[in-house]
Amino acid sequence: MNSNLLIEQCEKKAQNLFNQIDEIALYNQNKVLNAFRENRISAMHFQPSNGYGYDDIGRDTLNRLFATVFHTESAIVSPLIANGTHALTTALFGVLRPGDLMVSISDKPYDTLDEVINGNGIGSLADFNVKYQQVDMIDGEFDVQSIFTVLKLKPKLVFMQRSKGYLWRDALSIEKIKKITEIIKQTSPNTIVMVDNCYGEFVEKIEPTDVGVDVIVGSLTKNPGGGIAPTGGYIAGKSDIITQISYRLTAPSLGLEVGSYFASYLPFYQGLFLAPSTVKNAIKGNILAEYVFNELNFITMPSVGKMPTDIIVSVKFNRAEELVKFCQIVQKCSPIDSYVTPEPWDMPGYNHQVVMAAGTFVQGASLELTADGTVREPFVAYMQGGLTYEHCKLALIEIVHELQK
Numbered sequence: 001m002n003s004n005l006l007i008e009q010c011e012k013k014a015q016n017l018f019n020q021i022d023e024i025a026l027y028n029q030n031k032v033l034n035a036f037r038e039n040r041i042s043a044m045h046f047q048p049s050n051g052y053g054y055d056d057i058g059r060d061t062l063n064r065l066f067a068t069v070f071h072t073e074s075a076i077v078s079p080l081i082a083n084g085t086h087a088l089t090t091a092l093f094g095v096l097r098p099g100d101l102m103v104s105i106s107d108k109p110y111d112t113l114d115e116v117i118n119g120n121g122i123g124s125l126a127d128f129n130v131k132y133q134q135v136d137m138i139d140g141e142f143d144v145q146s147i148f149t150v151l152k153l154k155p156k157l158v159f160m161q162r163s164k165g166y167l168w169r170d171a172l173s174i175e176k177i178k179k180i181t182e183i184i185k186q187t188s189p190n191t192i193v194m195v196d197n198c199y200g201e202f203v204e205k206i207e208p209t210d211v212g213v214d215v216i217v218g219s220l221t222k223n224p225g226g227g228i229a230p231t232g233g234y235i236a237g238k239s240d241i242i243t244q245i246s247y248r249l250t251a252p253s254l255g256l257e258v259g260s261y262f263a264s265y266l267p268f269y270q271g272l273f274l275a276p277s278t279v280k281n282a283i284k285g286n287i288l289a290e291y292v293f294n295e296l297n298f299i300t301m302p303s304v305g306k307m308p309t310d311i312i313v314s315v316k317f318n319r320a321e322e323l324v325k326f327c328q329i330v331q332k333c334s335p336i337d338s339y340v341t342p343e344p345w346d347m348p349g350y351n352h353q354v355v356m357a358a359g360t361f362v363q364g365a366s367l368e369l370t371a372d373g374t375v376r377e378p379f380v381a382y383m384q385g386g387l388t389y390e391h392c393k394l395a396l397i398e399i400v401h402e403l404q405k
């Protein structure tokens with residue numbers, strides 16, 4: 001079929017979900033706008049600072065702004081956090097002490113945390129005698145029975161990953177996070193519940209911290225950076241927990257008193273303001289992709305017609321060549337480095353070759369339209385982001401055209 005026609009038909013089918021997405025975006029935009037008004041944001045908050053950064057009003061106010069949006073007592077938002085992995089590492093080391101038990105209940109945490117948790121002799125949590133256990137999910141649902149069992153050990157921390165990451169499962173809905181958090185808090189009230197919130201922000205009307213989660217962690221080159229924050233991460237939650245974590249970010253007792261940034265804070269503020277709308281565009285792109293790949297007889301996660309709960313759509317291809325070609329087309333449709341052809345390569349830390357399309361303004365920013373996959377069965381590609389819906393649509397038109405050849 002003509003690719004333009006196919007896309008138009010898919011768009012019609014997606015209309016119902018699109019309307020729901022619009023409503024969520026309006027709700028979240030209002031939430032963010034009100035947070036700006038409440039914190040009386042003005043141009044002075046964008047000013048750079050230097051040296052120790054005492055009384056850095058831009059930094060302090062940005063922290064408060066995120067805390068307002070996520071309905072938490074406190075937050076750390078900082079360009080000094082290198083990426084999502086660094087934010088998560090800082091949060092984990094901030095609260096865990098030797099002998100403590102950490103339990104992940106949503107399968108294995110994101111790949112980059114493997115060495116943070118279990119690495120040997122590199123300053124991992126294991127090196128500091130923090131114990132780790134894992135409860136895998138069963139068909140995308142929490143294994144409540146096993147979670148009850150492990151809660152008897154009174155873990156210091158229970159960890160969940162909201163997004164699907166590189167796993168073949170749906171992202172956790174807030175409803176699911178709410179139910180399991182209630183169980184954890186009833187069974188072991190002192191256990192800290194932490195959620196890796198990467199890719200989840202503004203996908204629903206509420207966040208994990210609205211349903212009893214103690215602390216959430218994320219990256220500013222993903223959803224809450226709105227596509228323009230140049231770097232950084234955030235950690236938001238209860239103030240005693242955030243204080244502990246701030247001592248790990250800088251130094252014990254110094255916490256958030258120090259830390260300067262000799263560039264404008266403007267993109268962090270503006271990025272947060274744009275985030276609900278940018279996330280909306282990315283999700284609409286995901287939904288369109290679900291319908292399109294369904295027409296082409298590929299299986300996707302989420303499956304066609306289902307409301308996404310993060311900004312990633314996974315596609316199962318039949319052959320390695322299809323996966324590679326798909327990533328190459330996404331690259332070709334990128335505003336940056338469109339002339340580059342990505343090839344599978346042996347990326348450090350992976351056992352199989354990986355192929356990646358990342359023609360992004362901010363290096364590696366996956367709120368921008370990107371795609372990647374590991375070249376091994378079952379040949380799954382992960383397509384995420386999209387600053388504008390139109391960009392996603394144009395890329396999909398080209399993908400349909402090329403894959404049908």
Ligand SMILES: *Cc1c(COP(=O)(O)O)cnc(C)c1O
Pocket residue numbers: 083084085086110112161162163165196198199219
């Ligand atoms: C991206 C991501 C991370 C790590 O973030 P980086 O910025 O790549 O270090 C952690 N967890 C999840 C679920 C992610 O999507």
